[in-house]
Amino acid sequence: MATAAAGKENQILQAGLILFAERGFDATAVPAIAEKAGVGAGTIYRYFENKETLGNVLFQQCLGRFEQTLRSGYPADSENSREQFQHFFYGMVSFTNENEHALCFIRNHAHAHFLSEKSTNQFVQALSGLHEFFEKGKTKQIIRNLPANGLIAIFFGSFMELHRLIRAGHLEETPELMKGIEASCWDAVRIHD
Numbered sequence: 001m002a003t004a005a006a007g008k009e010n011q012i013l014q015a016g017l018i019l020f021a022e023r024g025f026d027a028t029a030v031p032a033i034a035e036k037a038g039v040g041a042g043t044i045y046r047y048f049e050n051k052e053t054l055g056n057v058l059f060q061q062c063l064g065r066f067e068q069t070l071r072s073g074y075p076a077d078s079e080n081s082r083e084q085f086q087h088f089f090y091g092m093v094s095f096t097n098e099n100e101h102a103l104c105f106i107r108n109h110a111h112a113h114f115l116s117e118k119s120t121n122q123f124v125q126a127l128s129g130l131h132e133f134f135e136k137g138k139t140k141q142i143i144r145n146l147p148a149n150g151l152i153a154i155f156f157g158s159f160m161e162l163h164r165l166i167r168a169g170h171l172e173e174t175p176e177l178m179k180g181i182e183a184s185c186w187d188a189v190r191i192h193d
Contacts, residue, residue, distance in 0.1 A: 009047045011037040013061070016054050021101035025055050025109055052114040059109060059119045062102040067126040069095040074129065081142045082186065084133055089159070089182045096163050107160050127152060134189070143189055151189050158185050 015036035019028040030051055034041040048054040070091045075083055096103050109115070110123055134151045137143030143151065162181055165171040 008037075008039055008043060011039065012044055012047055012054070013058055017058050017062070017101050017105055020055065020058065020109065021104040025051075025112055025114060055109070055112070055114050056116050056119045058105065059115060060122055062099065062106050063119075063122045063126040065099055065102065066095055066106060067129070069098075070126075070129050081133075081137050081140065081190075085186055085189075086182060088130060088133065088155075089185060090178075092159050093178060100167070103160065103163060107156070130155070137190075142191060144191055154188050155185055158188065 012033065015033050016028070019033055019036055023032075028051075030044055031041045033051075033054070034044055037044075044054070048057065070088060072091070074087055074091075078084060092103070106123075115123075130152050131148045134143055134148040138145055138148075158181070162171070166173050171177065
C-alpha cells in the first residue's frame with residue numbers, strides 16, 4: 001500500500017511540475033493537475049495541504065536535484081576558472097536533459113508569491129556555488145567586476161533562452177552548438193585582455 005501511495009504522490013508531483021513549468025503556477029488549477037496525474041482532485045489533498053504546499057515541495061525537489069548536479073564532480077581545488085565554468089555549464093546541460101521541466105519551473109518561479117521561507121533559502125543555497133565561483137573569479141581578476149547576481153543572471157538567462165529554443169525546436173542541440181554557447185557565455189562574464 002505504501003508503494004501505491006508513493007506512486008500516486010509521484011504522479012501528482014510529475015503532473016504539477018509539467019503544468020507549472022508550461023502554464024505557470026497561478027494559471028494551473030488543482031483539477032488540471034489531478035486530470036494530468038490521473039487521480040481525483042480530492043486525492044491531491046490527501047498528499048498536499050494545498051496547491052502552495054505542492055508548489056513548495058516541487059520547488060525544493062527541483063532545487064535539490066539542481067544543486068546536486070552542479071556540485072557533483074565540481075573541481076573545487078582547481079585553479080582553472082574556465083574548467084570550473086565549463087563544469088557549471090555542462091552540469092546545467094545535464095540537468096535540463098534529465099529534468100526537462102525542472103529548470104523552467106525554477107526560473108519562472110524563483111521569486112513567486114507562494115514560496116515559503118525554506119524554499120527561498122534553498123534557492124539562495126542552490127546558487128551559492130555559482131555565487132562563490134564568480135566572487136572568487138573577481139578576486140583573481142578573471143571575472144568581470146559586476147555583482148555576482150548580475151553575472152549569474154547573464155549566465156543563467158542565456159542558458160535558459162538556449163534551453164527554450166531547443167525545446168521549441170528552433171535550435172538543434174549538437175556538441176558544436178553547446179561548445180559555442182559555452183564559449184560565448186564564458187566570454188560574457190570573463191575579463192578580456
